[in-house]
Amino acid sequence: MIYKLCLGDFQENCYVVANEKNECVIIDAGEEFEKIINFVNKKNLNIKGIILTHAHFDHCASCKQFQDLGVKVYVHKLDADKLSTNKNLSHLFGKTFQNLDADFKFDEGKIIIGNFIFNVIHTPGHSKGSVVLVYKNNVFLGDTIFKNGVGRTDFYDGSAQELINSINKLKPYLNGNYNLFFGH
Secondary structure, three states: OEEEEEEOOOOEEEEEEEOOOOEEEEEOOOOOHHHHHHHHHHOOOEEEEEEOOOOOHHHHOOHHHHHHOOOOEEEEOOOHHHHHOHHHOHHHHOOOOOOOOOOEEEOOEEEEEOOEEEEEEEOOOOOOOOEEEEEOOEEEOOOOEEOOEEOOOOOOOOOHHHHHHHHHHOHHHHOOOOEEEOOO
16 A cells, blocks of 8 residues: 655655555655644554655655664665755755764665665666655656656756656656656
């Protein structure tokens, strides 16, 4: 089961991916920690981890609070520094951010968290460490691709050319029999 929570001023989509054992993985724990934790508790889910599609503040603002509860945070190695610096862009929007260090830094390939297996596709462009996550026939696009557009490339470490290359890399998923889940 996949649940979507729309969070914060930027209406970031946080996804809770749950299995039949009442376990879940959270994708992009953005703003509004209380909204996320209340939802998870209401559904009686056991959080196995948080995976970030990238480390801009609107996608990871609740991570430190979850980490304080013992939940492990996973981020691409090229975005890990954003979790402890102003490279997460919070300062540009007047937001406070609780710095943290990721528990796991990954690269392209597979991530296994409990009974969940995600295929990670590195999709730089919106940020150097942007990724798309594939779980079964579900594709979590983060800010690489939106329903009617693509992620911005004018922030720190963004690149329009890299984003074009990343989108081309995703064509099999965009034209295939997949459910697409956007970051906004």
